[in-house]
Amino acid sequence: MKSKFQSIYQHLIKDMQNGKYQAGDTLPSEHELTEFFQASRETIRKALKQLSEHGYIQKIQGKGSVVLDLQRLDFPVSGVTSFQELNQQLGMKAETEVVTFKECRATPKQAKQFQLPDDSIVLEIARVRLIDGERIILDKDWFPKNLVPGLTADISSGSIYDYIEKTLGLTISFAKKEIVVELATDEELQLLDVDQGSQIVVVRSLTYLEDATLLQITESRHRPDRFRFVEFARRYKT
Amino acid sequence: MKSKFQSIYQHLIKDMQNGKYQAGDTLPSEHELTEFFQASRETIRKALKQLSEHGYIQKIQGKGSVVLDLQRLDFPVSGVTSFQELNQQLGMKAETEVVTFKECRATPKQAKQFQLPDDSIVLEIARVRLIDGERIILDKDWFPKNLVPGLTADISSGSIYDYIEKTLGLTISFAKKEIVVELATDEELQLLDVDQGSQIVVVRSLTYLEDATLLQITESRHRPDRFRFVEFARRYKT
DNA sequence: CAGTGGTCTAGACCACGGG
DNA sequence: CCGTGGTCTAGACCACTGT
Numbered sequence: 001m002k003s004k005f006q007s008i009y010q011h012l013i014k015d016m017q018n019g020k021y022q023a024g025d026t027l028p029s030e031h032e033l034t035e036f037f038q039a040s041r042e043t044i045r046k047a048l049k050q051l052s053e054h055g056y057i058q059k060i061q062g063k064g065s066v067v068l069d070l071q072r073l074d075f076p077v078s079g080v081t082s083f084q085e086l087n088q089q090l091g092m093k094a095e096t097e098v099v100t101f102k103e104c105r106a107t108p109k110q111a112k113q114f115q116l117p118d119d120s121i122v123l124e125i126a127r128v129r130l131i132d133g134e135r136i137i138l139d140k141d142w143f144p145k146n147l148v149p150g151l152t153a154d155i156s157s158g159s160i161y162d163y164i165e166k167t168l169g170l171t172i173s174f175a176k177k178e179i180v181v182e183l184a185t186d187e188e189l190q191l192l193d194v195d196q197g198s199q200i201v202v203v204r205s206l207t208y209l210e211d212a213t214l215l216q217i218t219e220s221r222h223r224p225d226r227f228r229f230v231e232f233a234r235r236y237k238t
Numbered sequence: 239m240k241s242k243f244q245s246i247y248q249h250l251i252k253d254m255q256n257g258k259y260q261a262g263d264t265l266p267s268e269h270e271l272t273e274f275f276q277a278s279r280e281t282i283r284k285a286l287k288q289l290s291e292h293g294y295i296q297k298i299q300g301k302g303s304v305v306l307d308l309q310r311l312d313f314p315v316s317g318v319t320s321f322q323e324l325n326q327q328l329g330m331k332a333e334t335e336v337v338t339f340k341e342c343r344a345t346p347k348q349a350k351q352f353q354l355p356d357d358s359i360v361l362e363i364a365r366v367r368l369i370d371g372e373r374i375i376l377d378k379d380w381f382p383k384n385l386v387p388g389l390t391a392d393i394s395s396g397s398i399y400d401y402i403e404k405t406l407g408l409t410i411s412f413a414k415k416e417i418v419v420e421l422a423t424d425e426e427l428q429l430l431d432v433d434q435g436s437q438i439v440v441v442r443s444l445t446y447l448e449d450a451t452l453l454q455i456t457e458s459r460h461r462p463d464r465f466r467f468v469e470f471a472r473r474y475k476t
Numbered sequence: 477c478a479g480t481g482g483t484c485t486a487g488a489c490c491a492c493g494g495g
Numbered sequence: 496c497c498g499t500g501g502t503c504t505a506g507a508c509c510a511c512t513g514t
Binding site for chain 1: 280291293296298301304306410411412413414415416417418419437439446448449450462463465466467468469470471472473
């Protein structure tokens with residue numbers, strides 16, 4: 001099931017979370033790790049590469065792998081994560097209210113994005129997210145109907161990602177996101193606790209499966225005072 | 239200078255940009271690429287891994303590597319990129335106005351972040367970015383003075399990153415960014431073309447060198463109607 | 477079945493950091 | 496100088512996709 005380097009990766013993360021390795025510490029050398037994990041050096045290096053990409057360590061040639069402290073646990077929105085997953089990770093008091101669940105014909109733009117014929121059927125779902133009783137977020141999702149058979153309004157009030165990955169067995173692979181700020185529309189004024197003339201943070205995403213087919217178009221509208229986005233990024237030298 | 243897999247990575251990017259491989263195409267198999275580039279399979283795979291991470295291709299087991307089309311060129315803000323670099327890439331009509339350039343004592347919080355003694359000297363730089371003549375962005379930067387010797391107000395009106403990487407020979411490695419929305423302060427009302435009561439998009443960044451020392455604290459304040467952030471993200475299955 | 481990518485190995489050489 | 500990480504190789508076996 002799990003590959004060796006993934007296990008090593010997770011083992012080392014646990015060691016860092018347990019405090020076995022603390023921020024500023026240097027991990028054992030790659031050579032030492034090969035002995036401890038009974039793995040070849042390239043396998044160890046794959047695990048370390050992943051730790052480095054995800055912001056856990058910084059590799060320094062000639063010295064070693066230094067454990068980073070980026071308070072990285074406070075809001076891991078970067079990457080592809082659903083509201084429901086965040087909810088669980090952070091233990092927020094959150095509720096979801098499904099306001100729309102219907103089939104409709106794809107707009108020409110959507111049809112093109114999904115690479116489907118015009119007027120194909122897509123599922124449109126709108127959900128309001130309540131945090132501590134306040135209506136903070138409005139999520140609108142569109143799926144090609146044939147990709148998500150059996151999806152119901154009831155499931156949508158929980159985690160759609162869970163249903164897609166665990167029940168349907170699809171694998172979500174990557175996403176493109178865009179963040180902009182727009183004026184609140186009438187719909188948002190109705191559904192969210194915001195005042196007229198307010199600005200809204202809009203996160204538009206395209207989510208793809210591992211065979212690179214587009215699964216989902218999302219527009220997530222956030223009340224600006226409760227919006228926060230955190231990212232860890234490495235610099236690529238061209 | 240350049241490693242073999244980096245050269246292959248760049249070669250393949252050029253092929254995709256030239257149209258030799260187009261969106262939806264499948265790249266030659268790893269085996270074929272080993273022959274073409276006279277490299278071992280693991281080396282080819284390193285190049286393909288990087289293409290995949292940066293959103294150029296999607297690898298599909300049993301099938302091949304499919305070229306993606308994510309209109310990825312329109313605004314590459316994700317990652318660590320400076321305003322001046324973006325400016326050049328996009329050919330915007332942009333000007334920079336340095337409004338503050340002074341040495342001052344670090345606040346306790348800054349001293350802690352930089353891991354310097356209290357009251358160490360830091361360089362504070364504030365710059366207004368004008369796009370098409372409008373005052374759109376206010377950037378505030380703080381550097382430990384000893385890390386950026388010879389940095390002047392004049393250099394700051396160009397690219398500080400250029401100075402740091404090319405003149406000082408430092409290597410910028412990674413950054414942590416946070417995006418929030420706040421109410422405009424008096425300072426922003428004075429320096430930017432915004433109205434009272436306006437909201438401002440604030441991007442706070444910590445930028446680190448390759449030995450994991452903190453180089454720079456940045457607060458970048460954007461007029462919301464001209465702000466856009468784009469990200470390509472892969473999903474990690476825990 | 478053949479062809480694809482995914483993982484792992486053992487060993488080699490190089491480049492960098494610090495004593 | 497030695498120990499560190501960075502790169503590269505040749506070969507092996509597995510898992511998945513399509514015919």
